[in-house]
Amino acid sequence: xxxxRADDDYDYLFKVVLIGDSGVGKSNLLSRFSRNEFSLExxxxxxVEFATRSIHVEDKVVKAQIWDTxxxxxxxxxxxxxxxxxxxxxxxxxVTRHVTFENVERWLKELRDHTDxxxxxxxVGNKADLRHLRAVSTEDAKAFAxxxxxxxxxxxxxxxxxxxNAFTEVLTQIYRVVSKKALEAGDDPAALPKGxxxxxxxxxxxxxVKKVGCCSS
Amino acid sequence: xxxxxxxASENTSLRCFVxxxxxxxxxxxxxxxxxxATLFKGNYLFVETYLGYAPPNSDRREGVLRRKRLDYLDxxxxxxxxxxxxxxxxxxxxxxxxxxxxxxxxxDVSFFQQAQVQKSLERILYIWAIRHPxxxxxxxxxxxxxxxxxxxxxxxxxxxxxxxxxxxxxxxKISGIEADCYWCLSKLLDGMQDHYTFAQxxxxxLVFKLKELVRRIDEPVSTHMEEQGLEFLQFAFRWFNCLxxxxxxxxxxxxxxxxxxxxxxxxxxxxxYIAASFLLTWSDNLLKLxxxxxxxxxxxxxxxNWSHSELEMVLSRAYMWHAMFNSSPSHLAS
Numbered sequence: 001x002x003x004x005r006a007d008d009d010y011d012y013l014f015k016v017v018l019i020g021d022s023g024v025g026k027s028n029l030l031s032r033f034s035r036n037e038f039s040l041e042x043x044x045x046x047x048v049e050f051a052t053r054s055i056h057v058e059d060k061v062v063k064a065q066i067w068d069t070x071x072x073x074x075x076x077x078x079x080x081x082x083x084x085x086x087x088x089x090x091x092x093x094x095v096t097r098h099v100t101f102e103n104v105e106r107w108l109k110e111l112r113d114h115t116d117x118x119x120x121x122x123x124v125g126n127k128a129d130l131r132h133l134r135a136v137s138t139e140d141a142k143a144f145a146x147x148x149x150x151x152x153x154x155x156x157x158x159x160x161x162x163x164x165n166a167f168t169e170v171l172t173q174i175y176r177v178v179s180k181k182a183l184e185a186g187d188d189p190a191a192l193p194k195g196x197x198x199x200x201x202x203x204x205x206x207x208x209v210k211k212v213g214c215c216s217s
Numbered sequence: 218x219x220x221x222x223x224x225a226s227e228n229t230s231l232r233c234f235v236x237x238x239x240x241x242x243x244x245x246x247x248x249x250x251x252x253x254a255t256l257f258k259g260n261y262l263f264v265e266t267y268l269g270y271a272p273p274n275s276d277r278r279e280g281v282l283r284r285k286r287l288d289y290l291d292x293x294x295x296x297x298x299x300x301x302x303x304x305x306x307x308x309x310x311x312x313x314x315x316x317x318x319x320x321x322x323x324x325d326v327s328f329f330q331q332a333q334v335q336k337s338l339e340r341i342l343y344i345w346a347i348r349h350p351x352x353x354x355x356x357x358x359x360x361x362x363x364x365x366x367x368x369x370x371x372x373x374x375x376x377x378x379x380x381x382x383x384x385x386x387x388x389x390k391i392s393g394i395e396a397d398c399y400w401c402l403s404k405l406l407d408g409m410q411d412h413y414t415f416a417q418x419x420x421x422x423l424v425f426k427l428k429e430l431v432r433r434i435d436e437p438v439s440t441h442m443e444e445q446g447l448e449f450l451q452f453a454f455r456w457f458n459c460l461x462x463x464x465x466x467x468x469x470x471x472x473x474x475x476x477x478x479x480x481x482x483x484x485x486x487x488x489x490y491i492a493a494s495f496l497l498t499w500s501d502n503l504l505k506l507x508x509x510x511x512x513x514x515x516x517x518x519x520x521x522n523w524s525h526s527e528l529e530m531v532l533s534r535a536y537m538w539h540a541m542f543n544s545s546p547s548h549l550a551s
């Protein structure tokens with residue numbers, strides 16, 4: 001079981017969700033980030049799956065608890081329950097399938113309906129390695145991201161391109177929101193108890209996260 | 218030799234003889250008690266009979282089979298072999314979803330990577346979805362069709378599945394197999410329609426029952442999971458959605474399907490017991506894990522080296538618990 005034992009020495013725990021249409025590569029982005037693995041033979045995700053990884057942001061250890069969701073509409077009722085308490089989201093589309101980009105707007109609405117307005121969102125155009133099959137231009141996606149005030153990055157889970165950057169950027173931005181909030185509130189962010197789950201939103205969401213065991217320390 | 222021993226044996230002619238008895242219903246009850254429609258791998262007549270769509274009488278059976286197959290082929294012509302312009306947006310979406318999922322169905326078995334296999338699967342799933350509009354296609358149903366495909370194909374191809382070539386078969390054989398798969402899949406899912414409708418209430422119900430049952434059987438594990446904040450939905454949803462097919466190696470799946478088919482309409486009830494037995498196989502491990510470790514562990518259970526004996530253990534324990542609890546529901550009341 002040693003393989004599953006995670007390093008629990010962290011300063012912050014952030015809950016992040018991965019959403020987007022079916023088959024855009026969410027699970028592979030997650031396995032690339034959390035285990036540095038990629039599989040051409042991956043199965044569809046049913047319901048939700050989960051992984052974690054800790055990174056350093058400035059002098060702090062930030063642990064990301066990432067929920068990877070099924071892309072099919074039918075699972076929305078199940079998966080949207082996992083949006084609660086999320087402080088970050090990667091909204092993924094496939095640069096080779098335009099329809100997955102068209103659906104980004106629906107996903108964004110879904111996300112904003114279920115999460116706090118301060119949530120850090122990054123639009124992610126995955127499969128950027130398939131240059132000859134590209135169907136969504138970088139400019140279009142960038143323009144959309146600007147209009148919707150989300151971050152934006154193109155990635156390739158296969159080539160390991162920008163995956164690390166995308167997650168790190170989201171976690172860093174969350175960290176900034178959180179430390180800024182803490183400063184505004186007159187708290188010293190470093191004085192927060194170890195392992196405290198940070199929520200950029202309303203207080204009651206903290207208990208929701210607590211319920212799933214993130215604050216057990 | 219006991220009849221059941223013969224059924225499980227490798228002696229084909231004996232098995233065929235016993236099969237005749239079974240087919241006439243003498244043994245059905247007994248087999249059901251044993252928890253297995255075992256083990257006529259490849260004898261699709263048996264599966265059909267068990268699923269109740271082909272009558273046991275051989276003359277009538279031929280007629281019914283022919284009609285059912287034609288019915289399926291008509292559907293393919295009417296709904297599948299048409300231009301997108303004739304489809305609704307919803308149908309286009311559904312077909313697209315199926316096309317995304319077929320190449321990722323049992324990706325670890327190379328047989329399923331053959332283009333013709335994936336096309337067959339796509340047709341079966343699309344026709345099923347069109348004819349079940351309340352649910353439509355739901356991811357995971359693709360997995361459920363695969364054991365039928367393997368069992369029916371094994372009638373026509375030799376050797377190990379790794380060497381099977383769909384292109385070796387004439388197209389009318391393939392259509393027949395496809396049709397049989399379609400009807401068997403339909404029959405299997407008939408009793409579980411609300412597992413795949415909006416918000417999947419049938420699955421939510423089973424997850425709830427599983428939680429109650431585990432509390433009853435293994436209080437320490439149940440308490441530990443609760444203290445850690447682990448919710449059953451976080452792992453058992455996939456178990457029920459895909460009838461555990463994702464959790465065990467593919468070569469064991471036909472054995473599991475044997476049990477499912479033997480249960481017939483009582484399957485959803487029994488699934489809860491199988492899931493409990495499966496979960497509590499790792500009772501000792503679970504007690505040592507925290508929330509996060511448990512989620513990860515349960516997502517990737519160490520079953521890749523499993524043989525029939527581990528699965529038999531899960532199933533027989535499920536039978537035992539089912540016998541203990543199911544007829545006395547007040548035992549489950551908290």
